Amino acid sequence: MSNIPNVVSIAGVDPSGGAGVLADIKSFTAQGTYGCGVIAALTAQNTQGVTGVHVPPTDFLRLQIDTLFADVPIHAVKLGMLGSAEIVSTVAERLAHWRAPFVVCDPVMVAKSGDHLLARSAVAMLIEALLPQTFLITPNLPEAGVLLEARAPETVKEMYRAAERLRDMLPTQSERWVLLKGGHLPGNEIVDLLFDGDRMIEMPAPRIATRNTHGTGCSLSSAIAALLPQTTASPAPVEEAVRRATQWLRQAIARSGELAAGQGHGPVHHFHALWK
Template sequence: MSQRLIPNVVSIAGVDPSGGAGILADLKSFSALGAYGCGVVAALTAQNTQAVTGVHVPPTDFLKLQIDTLFADVKIHAVKLGMLGSAEIVHTVAERLAHWQAPYVVCDPVMVAKSGDHLLAKNAVSMLIEALLPQSFMITPNLPEAGVLLEQRAPETVKEMYRAVERLREMQPLSSERWVLLKGGHLPGNEVVDLLFDGDRMIEMPAPRIETKNTHGTGCSLSSAIAALLPQAGEFRRTENAVRAARDWLRGAIATSGSLQVGSGHGPVHHFHALWK
């Protein structure tokens, strides 16, 4: 029997000191799902469970050095992209990923804060669409982020989600396997519907809504869970299976989040719910 692959997965994202989102949450997700986590810092934030009070981005030369130094030594099996704070950062990341021919790039386009504030300038969004989405094996926008990418209001019904996910898929190469996971958590109701689309198959993934205020970092954690599972063999070889397994894991992390006591705002999910008994 061959030994199970332990993939090396890197998060290129921001740092949330509270550990609920960004690289620190990604590393927890990787570890919980059997992957070895690496991290490249694309932004520093002053942040807790209640607010983001400041953002600092590293010089692009140093960001490039981080990526090149890591990829020159460590075989990377998948990449998760999170907060990339400027057009220059987006361009640098896109250029280096193309140079290293990075596999399984999962892009979580962090563009809209929970407050509704836009986190990316318009030129950075354009650079994301032009340079990064074509390289991404999967993009995982929520509804407000889909609205920004499509330059329209966010979808407000599942029917509108169908049209939006089709248009988002058109931003990726049509001749190769690429996926869009459009997350419907912002819609009202007792059921959450996500749509997974590869240009051919439209897979509707409904689930009961879990009532909790502990939703900090759910998008980061889901996209990093998918990145951790995509390169693994066996039952996760098919993309759909990896996404379903990641969603099931995240639902468990949300459902058990009340056992943590982190901050007084939107708390984090419990990444290690299956491991900490």
């Protein structure tokens, strides 16, 4: 039997490759896992913006998931752009059916360009049907505001309260985590918060000056999903997976200037450790 985990992304497709399923597959590969993909949305998109979104029929989405899970043992799931309430409901139903492990939900709602990627009607369905199955949720500050129906946190102190409220939205009877990303706060330091309902772990890091931040949320959450099955023997498996994924992403951002993909918010360099 292979020791290489199989990880699936259920998300949208960004043709420019910086975000969505294509970025997730790159992240899975960079973490030493075998990547699979289920297409939950098609976008017309580049580094400068989104010009169109098309979602597949739910019957075909269900068929994608069932056909994959019936054959390939899946060790972790990354959820990204799920563009409608019907899509969210279908994904939640099938993940429950297959008892999917290590579900990492990146609640993709707004692109770097400011384009909205998640219909408002889908937010309530995400909270009702998907969060109960989520092992780790990775919102940024605007996404946290949408989920909590409140103003986005504007200080680290406000982030603490938001992380606590987000954790209250997850099942309380089992291990569940929130990673609240603080990149939208001003200043030269970024503080992320990792919270399991008991421990609040601050993860500060210097801000990297670059425009190449397209798909950072997708890439981080997928890297975490890929690492979770590999850190189970660690004394602090979730914290280790998040720290390793964050360190990898920081290097991917720092070396993003080696790429020349687009004229807007460029992608990160997923393979900085593999390419000479």
